[in-house]
Amino acid sequence: TILENPTGPLPRTRPVIEPVRSARTRAYGMCTPEHFEVAYAINAWMDPSVPVDRARAMRQWQELHRTHLDLGHRIELLAPLPGLPDMVFAANGAVVVGGRAYGARFRHDERRPEAQAHAAWLRAHGISVHTPEHVNEGEGDFLVLRDVILAGTGFRTSVAAHEEAARVLGRRVVSLELVDPRFYHLDVALGILDDGGGDAPADIAYVPEAFSASSRAVLDDLFPGALHCSVEDALAFGLNLVSDGRNVVLPSAATRLAQEIAARGYTPVPVDLSEFVKAGGSVKCCTMEWHA
């Protein structure tokens, strides 16, 4: 007689159980939009003929500032300088990891002086700053996870800067190529939901269409369970988000992404930063993190 396995084959998939999301307190750097305007066009979003409502921008920025504080995070303020209207996008000024910073070197002349202001500010806070040799735009193109730094190139940051950052910060850097000018910085194409620094594994969201085929393959390999964001939500700057591991602060216009993030066990915290979209930025651009 032939004995058959009475229970049949083992099921090949297990039900997905999302980890419990837990928040870690963060240190952020921000810069008030006192001098914010769209005076030049250095990305596909900027049109100097479209007026910015600076009072409204200030209210929106204050709402973001308040939101981070209410979530229990620490914020250091960088003093805005006249003539540098994009300085409100504080994330672009450096990458800070473990008390050390890799300074920025902006692609466009219009923003170049911002780098020095950042370096002086960080040094005043006891952070050692490496002056970069290569063009890079700080956390606009470098997103820090515990085990790896994801780095964008194609529009702003050079690949040589990826290597330089790896050396300076002592972390593995993975290069990703951006191919769509609307997603000119990595932080508008990819958001870190969990950096893997707590109990849960690293978790990211990204819009595949923003990346070259080979970079998509790299992302798929590193993060097989990643959340794929629609182009529509990405164009609403949904991926330009800031997460503490549980609370995900993101632009209110990215409604579907907020639902998908909630389904993964996070708490979406929507804020309206529509004035800043006129310059091609949102939540993450306005929030530099000083990573532990």
Ligand code: ARG
């Ligand atoms: N107008 C700025 C620029 O083009 C926007 C920067 C937005 N920041 C960001 N991290 N994506 O440089």
